[in-house]
Each structure stands twice: as C-alpha cells, then as structure tokens.
Amino acid sequence: MKNFQFVNPTKIIFGQEQIEELAGQIPSGSRVLVLYGGGSVQKSGLLDRVKEKLRAYTVGTFGGIEPNPTYETLMKAVEVIRSEQYNFLLAVGGGSVIDGTKFIAAAVPHLESDPWDIVKKQLAVQNALPFGVILTLPATGSEMNNGAVITRKEYKIKLPFMSPSVFPRFAILDPVYTYTLPPKQISNGVVDSFIHVMEQYLTYPVEGKLQDRFSEGLLLTLIEEGPKALAEPKNYAVRANLMWAATLALNGLIGSGVPQDWATHMIGHEITALYGLDHAQTLAIVLPSLLDVMKEEKQEKLLQYGERVWNLPHDMAADEKATAAIERTRSFFQAMGVKTRFAEYGLGSEVIEPILANLRANGMLKLGEKGLITPDVVRTILTNSL
Ligand code: NZQ
Ligand code: ZN
Numbered sequence: 001m002k003n004f005q006f007v008n009p010t011k012i013i014f015g016q017e018q019i020e021e022l023a024g025q026i027p028s029g030s031r032v033l034v035l036y037g038g039g040s041v042q043k044s045g046l047l048d049r050v051k052e053k054l055r056a057y058t059v060g061t062f063g064g065i066e067p068n069p070t071y072e073t074l075m076k077a078v079e080v081i082r083s084e085q086y087n088f089l090l091a092v093g094g095g096s097v098i099d100g101t102k103f104i105a106a107a108v109p110h111l112e113s114d115p116w117d118i119v120k121k122q123l124a125v126q127n128a129l130p131f132g133v134i135l136t137l138p139a140t141g142s143e144m145n146n147g148a149v150i151t152r153k154e155y156k157i158k159l160p161f162m163s164p165s166v167f168p169r170f171a172i173l174d175p176v177y178t179y180t181l182p183p184k185q186i187s188n189g190v191v192d193s194f195i196h197v198m199e200q201y202l203t204y205p206v207e208g209k210l211q212d213r214f215s216e217g218l219l220l221t222l223i224e225e226g227p228k229a230l231a232e233p234k235n236y237a238v239r240a241n242l243m244w245a246a247t248l249a250l251n252g253l254i255g256s257g258v259p260q261d262w263a264t265h266m267i268g269h270e271i272t273a274l275y276g277l278d279h280a281q282t283l284a285i286v287l288p289s290l291l292d293v294m295k296e297e298k299q300e301k302l303l304q305y306g307e308r309v310w311n312l313p314h315d316m317a318a319d320e321k322a323t324a325a326i327e328r329t330r331s332f333f334q335a336m337g338v339k340t341r342f343a344e345y346g347l348g349s350e351v352i353e354p355i356l357a358n359l360r361a362n363g364m365l366k367l368g369e370k371g372l373i374t375p376d377v378v379r380t381i382l383t384n385s386l
Pocket of ligand 1 (some may be wrong): 036037038039040041065066067068069093094095096097099136137138139140141142145147148149177178179180181182185188189192250265279
C-alpha cells in the first residue's frame with residue numbers, strides 16, 4: 001500500500017426529513033445565499049422548504065446554474081455576493097450546483113486576479129466562503145469532496161480544480177429528494193459513480209486489500225440497486241443505498257493508498273466541452289474502450305474485477321476473462337440506458353482530432369496511473385469507441 005494522508009471534514013446528515021437539521025448547521029446571524037440550478041428544486045417544492053427552514057437568517061437566492069456549470073454564470077453570483085455581502089452559501093442540487101458553489105466560494109475572496117486563474121493556473125486557494133449542501137442527485141460525490149469541474153464556455157474548456165478549503169461544511173442527503181429524478185439522470189448517476197470507483201480501483205495491485213474490497217462492495221451495490229431505481233423510482237431503500245454509494249465512491253476513502261487512473265474523466269471532460277454530451281455519457285463511451293486498450297497493463301486488476309464483481313470462473317483463460325469483464329461493464333451501462341458508442345450520439349470520427357487538440361492544449365499528455373495514455377493511445381481509444 002502507498003503512503004497516504006486522509007482527511008474529510010464534511011459532516012454527513014443522512015436520511016428522510018433531515019432538512020430539519022438545516023438551520024442548526026449554519027452560524028446564527030449569517031447572510032445566506034441559496035444557489036440552485038435550472039428549476040427542479042422550485043418544481044419539487046424543496047426551495048420553498050429550504051427558505052422556510054432558514055427564516056431566522058437573511059436569505060437570498062441565485063438560480064440558473066446550468067449542468068456543467070460555467071464560469072460565465074458563476075461570476076454573476078460572485079458579483080451578487082460581493083455587493084450584497086453574503087457570508088454563507090447553500091448549494092441545493094446536483095453536482096453542477098455544488099461544483100459551481102465551490103468555485104464561487106473560492107472566487108469571492110480572490111481579488112488579486114481573474115478567478116479563472118484558480119482553475120487555469122490551479123492556484124492554491126487559501127480561503128473560501130463556507131458552504132453547505134442539500135443533495136438532489138447522487139452521482140458526483142461533490143457533496144463530500146474538495147473537487148469541482150468548471151466550464152469556460154467562450155473557450156470550450158472544462159477543467160477540474162481541488163482545494164482543501166472547498167470541502168462542504170455539511171451535506172444533507174435525503175434519498176426522498178431523488179424520487180423526482182428523470183430516468184436519464186438516475187442512469188447517469190449510477191454510471192458516473194461506477195466509473196469513479198473504477199478510476200481508483202482498476203489500475204494495478206498494491207496490496208490495498210481493504211480499498212479493493214470497499215470498491216468491489218460499491219460496484220456490486222451499484223450493479224444490484226441501479227436497475228431497481230429505474231424500475232421502482234420510489235423505493236426508499238434502493239435510493240438510500242445508491243445515494244450513500246455515490247458519496248463513498250468519491251470522498252477520498254477508496255482512493256487512499258492506491259494508484260488512481262482518471263484518464264476516462266479527463267478525456268470525457270473534453271467530449272462534454274466540445275460536444276455537450278452529459279458527463280456520464282462521455283465516461284460510458286470512453287471507459288470500456290480504455291480498459292480494452294490498456295488490457296495488458298491492467299490485467300491483474302481486470303481479472304480480479306472479473307471474478308469478484310462479475311463472477312467469472314477462476315479457471316477461465318486470462319485474456320478471455322479480461323475481455324468478458326470489459327463486455328459485462330459495457331452491457332451494464334447499456335442496461336442502465338446509457339449508450340456507449342459515439343455513433344449512438346450522432347458523432348463520428350470527426351471528433352477525434354479536436355478532442356486530442358484540447359487534451360494537448362490542457363497539458364494532458366500522459367494520462368492514467370502510469371502516465372502511459374499519450375495522445376496516440378487516446379486516438380486508439382477513441383477510434384475503438386466510434
Ligand atoms: O438544474 P436543475 O433544474 O436542478 O436540474 C438538474 C439538471 O438538469 C437535474 N436534477 C438534479 N436533481 C434533480 C433533478 N431533476 C429532478 N429531480 C431532482 N432531484 O439533473 C440535471 C443534471 O444535474 P447535474 O447537477 O448537472 O448532474 P450531476 O450531479 O451529474 O453533475 C454533473 C457535473 O458534475 C461534474 C461533472 O463534470 C458535471 O459538470 N463532476 C464533479 C465531480 C466532483 N466535484 O467531484 C466529479 C465528477 O466526476 C464530475 O466530473
Ligand atoms: Zn465523474
């Protein structure tokens with residue numbers, strides 16, 4: 001196992017009606033700005049409930065944070081906060097609203113240069129406004145991690161940043177809030193969570209026994225519960241298990257002390273930036289093909305994954321088993337309703353060079369756990385996923 005440090009300061013408040021705990025989490029006297037997306041929380045009535053719970057505070061609202069949140073929209077919130085002196089933020093929504101809130105929290109006190117530098121130059125953020133989360137879409141793990149992915153529309157760029165100062169102070173996870181999700185977002189959430197686990201698990205063995213077993217437990221839970229959430233949208237136990245799995249898939253725990261890949265995500269971000277596909281759709285296209293191209297480098301873990309997660313027989317020939325494990329993975333995404341080929345999204349070979357050009361421009365020349373995924377390897381991966 002590799003050396004590691006692990007800290008996660010986010011308080012999780014999990015369960016039905018836990019919104020009752022909201023007011024107690026925010027310092028009294030705070031000026032709270034509630035941030036949300038395109039309106040699902042208005043439609044569901046959640047925004048009104050939040051306002052009611054915060055009636056003892058000075059509260060403002062900022063809506064319209066779009067999926068794949070943009071610098072352009074987020075900077076409008078930064079201006080509002082600076083001029084109206086809000087000092088606590090509350091993100092109510094999915095990964096996009098939470099990520100957007102993280103950028104805003106870091107950008108408000110950043111006066112020395114354009115806050116885009118936080119993303120572009122990966123500046124160390126020294127301080128950020130405190131914020132909490134009410135999660136409505138289990139997928140990204142953003143509710144309990146310190147990462148965010150921000151898009152700059154005018155440049156067609158989508159880049160991540162991380163900072164210890166953008167861990168949420170608390171996250172309220174009420175599985176009932178996920179009942180209103182459209183099937184497409186349920187599927188996206190399951191696939192995104194699954195691939196978060198794969199990015200931290202499907203590399204090479206370092207005797208991280210517990211990390212492997214945690215990861216396999218998460219994958220099995222997603223495989224078992226994902227289809228049930230589509231079939232029985234109001235099954236509380238199913239939603240609760242998916243919600244907790246999505247959070248644990250990317251809160252730093254399973255990735256501690258083990259190598260991590262993240263090439264699928266970096267390639268996927270470029271696909272979203274250029275062609276607007278949903279985050280999970282891009283991952284479902286890239287991952288199976290990436291595993292296939294990197295089959296030899298990842299063989300030991302692929303075989304373990306095939307046996308422990310997909311119950312492939314121990315005595316199956318190695319190459320056959322690795323191929324079968326990859327095919328099971330692709331079939332699972334398809335069964336969840338997420339397409340796994342560019343052609344199924346109306347895209348063809350014209351996408352390849354622009355994606356490579358973006359990766360090069362962003363300095364992503366040696367991706368993967370061993371830095372072996374060069375632009376030429378990405379070309380093969382993309383060609384095989386047309
Ligand atoms: O905007 P509203 O109207 O709220 O609708 C949203 C949006 O259209 C809707 N939705 C959310 N909760 C709902 C709901 N609709 C009905 N009922 C509910 N309960 O779902 C749509 C998608 O929302 P979004 O927040 O964009 O989805 P997701 O949570 O998948 O977030 C995706 C973003 O997170 C980034 C992605 O790159 C992408 O930008 N990621 C962030 C990560 C992190 N911070 O650690 C890691 C991930 O790998 C990912 O990259
Ligand atoms: Zn993701």
